[in-house]
Amino acid sequence: MRVYSDADADLALIRGRRVAVIGYGNQGRAQALNLRDSDVAVTVALAPDSPSLSRAAGDGFDVMTPAEAAAGADVAVMLAPDEAQAAIYAEAVAPHLRRGGALVFAHGLNIRFGLIVPRPDVDVVLVAPKGPGTALRREYEQGAGLVALFAVDQDATGTAQALALSYAAAIGSGRAGILPTSFAEECEADLFNEAAVIWGAIPELIEAGFETLVEAGFSEEVAYFECLTEVKLIADLIYERGIAGMREAISNTAEFGALTGGSRIVTPQTRTEMRRILADVREGRLVQALIKDADSGYPRLEASRRRARAHPIEAVGKRLRALAGAVPPHTPLPGEEKEAEPGGGVAASAHAPDDADRRRR
Template sequence: MNATNFEKIYRDEDVNLELLTDKVVAVIGYGSQGRAQSMNMRESGIKVIVGAGDRHRHSSWDKAEADGFEVYSIEEAVQKADVVHILLQDPAQPSVYYESIHAHLRPGQTLSFAHGFAVLYGTIKPPKDVDVVLFVPNGPGPVTRQKYKDGSGIWGCVAVDQNISGQAQETALAIAKAVGSTRVGVVVMTFQNETEGDNYEEQVLYGGTIHLMRTMYNIMVKNGYPRSFAYAKAIRSIRSIIDDIDEVGIEPYLTSRASRTCEFAVRHSGPRVINEEEMEKIFEETENGIFARNWLQEFSLGMPTLHRMRRTCAESDMEQTGEIWREKFGK
């Protein structure tokens, strides 16, 4: 592929941070991402306030204050802000939005998300007189924070759903720059692509990898391998492989860093592990909204299936082995 055919990658020199320097960004939700992005933006010179629930019921209020932020009720933070940056968990967003945000928005504000789920699937319907954007760093909050502190950043993407001001994309990119993502690169995509791509990734890559690990561990233990050995092979060894592949690429890893036995194993037997037909089916279900419908239904019922699966997996032989393994061999 010719590099000129690749999508535009926005870096620091492409983005004007001054779009935010005289504005107030209200971060709603001071969890893992909320804390990381708030601190990064503040250190980039942006005025950040935090909106939290009742301080007597929400520990996030005290945490944000301890980190030196001005903290307000969500309603008051929205009223004070130019940019309302929602970093709550997806299922919690609609109720908080309609209870504390929607009625307090004013024309010309920017409503920003870190995932397009609520907007794409209509659980949140913003007013027509505000910009609606998203910015998401491709990693968890602590990594986003540590990368920023190290002088680097984490790859991210932005998207625009409503562009009332004519500068919605520029604002989203400025948020990305303040968090540190344009240090390494940010791409522009649609709300639909970001949401469904993320949902697909979590089902196939995260879900597939974790269940692959569990299945490999169980088969090895069932066939007489020591639990510590099975755990190391099924869980720990993937860390160095992923780091190498990320550094040089798959083919250079296979041909110059892996053993020839490993290369043959990957090329000969690897495809047998993958069920491409099921991966295609999951992709279609994601694009058709079936995954979103199932998740919203599960959440509305109090997540009974998810709670059962959590308990079953937490009590599994592999998880108990993992606790002992990390204690004896380190993290």
């Protein structure tokens, strides 16, 4: 795979365009700020009742409705929640974005599953930073960047790839690496990971391990440290060294425990279920369920959030985080809290646009 960098990108391309960032949650805010700091002309597009209006204005942006912003833009960046984008595109972007303009997505979902069918006279590109918006902004401010994936779905002007690379460089990703993909590959892999690994399986494993120890008579505090706090330690080691390197860094006891226990949890049945989850993703069942939940006001998501907040591990974590140094502190960065932009006819999500974040999703 070829890895592109700043040397492959012409920043003058995006600097010569007027960019409308639609949405000002986690990714929207970070990308808008990075673009502006890269000398790109940026307007933020929000619904009149958006909770992000004051934040965007406070950050010094001109804030318009999506229709107004699209009418004055050369590039429309779709960073509202996935389930809201189709309505925003149909009602505000498609009628107003100029011929020869461009649509930029940070997640392939709406194109992959046909929720948005772009006009044939615009470029359609993907630029997907591989991390949350807060990390994208932090790395940019430190002179670094996050790796991003890019793809071209429609090249109406003959310059779509060059524009995608230029945009990726402007948000800082050219400092780290810009990797080619497709809308389908990015979308399917991301949705699978969210459902089957990172946001699905790992929290379930943490809660199940905590419950197992507490049921056996261990203190909640010890169970919390063992099953939750140490997740950060292993994540850091894997990130820095890879899985094999992580195993070389831990004790023989820990490594032998992993050898004997891991395959008893991740069984052939687990792998079969993973393949079923991937099939749900590829055949559109997961996205259909998301849209149905959104149209009904998110009853499944809200029920899941209530269950998570009520789990005993949350009360333990709150107590331990109050002890100085007991748990690695986490101070939210500006814009890190969950939020989203209401979008035409679709109930507003409680998640930030980083879910594309994947943003993350």
